[in-house]
Amino acid sequence: QVQLQESGPGLVKPSETLSLICSVSGVSMSHGTHYWGWIRQTPGKGLEWIASGDKGGSTYYNPSLKSRVTMSVDTSRNELSLILNSATAADTAIYYCSRQLEDWGQGTLVTVSA
Amino acid sequence: DIQMTQSPSSVSASVGDTVTFSCRASQEITTYLAWYQQKPGKAPKLLIHSTSTLVSGVPSRFSGGGSGTHFTLTITSLQPEDLATYFCQQATTFPVTFGQGTRLDIK
Numbered sequence: 315q316v317q318l319q320e321s322g323p324g325l326v327k328p329s330e331t332l333s334l335i336c337s338v339s340g341v342s343m344s345h346g347t348h349y350w351g352w353i354r355q356t357p358g359k360g361l362e363w364i365a366s367g368d369k370g371g372s373t374y375y376n377p378s379l380k381s382r383v384t385m386s387v388d389t390s391r392n393e394l395s396l397i398l399n400s401a402t403a404a405d406t407a408i409y410y411c412s413r414q415l416e417d418w419g420q421g422t423l424v425t426v427s428a
Numbered sequence: 429d430i431q432m433t434q435s436p437s438s439v440s441a442s443v444g445d446t447v448t449f450s451c452r453a454s455q456e457i458t459t460y461l462a463w464y465q466q467k468p469g470k471a472p473k474l475l476i477h478s479t480s481t482l483v484s485g486v487p488s489r490f491s492g493g494g495s496g497t498h499f500t501l502t503i504t505s506l507q508p509e510d511l512a513t514y515f516c517q518q519a520t521t522f523p524v525t526f527g528q529g530t531r532l533d534i535k
Binding site for chain 2: 360361362363366374376377378410415416417418419420421
């Protein structure tokens, strides 16, 4: 059974970079043709899809975030990462990683504040 | 982007009742419509994909239907543990989009 666990700093200063890691266990990311992704959730905007990608490097981004976001899949570490540049208070959210939007991590709260 | 609109925003029902949630899309959904259940403090859990396919382990009292731009999630014989917020989601086209959710309270 696949398990996903997000990690990263819970507090980021405005204009700085938000970086998150999702550690995957129970399945090898180098096998199969799964899509991995990131989603965030806020009380105001609800659930917002950020990006999805596969082990081959094919990645799709939400156009609303594309200019600031990079997602990557590292099969050697069995993890995926998310980098969001120039963070603002509007990026304060619970961030989830996911396999195929079917299995989700427990989520990690990131607050953007000075 | 395809906008997903759910109604009602909240509903209160009793144990044993049947409830139906609505999800309307701003454009036709041709391939992938999913429903998630989110309990307080937890991550969303996939219940149904491809409009009506129940995920393994999900009770059969949950069912999905619809086509085109109108989709429904029905829960029969409501149980106390069904207290949650329910979201629809489309992945027919990028960007993937979610509805704003329907909160289900148990009387």
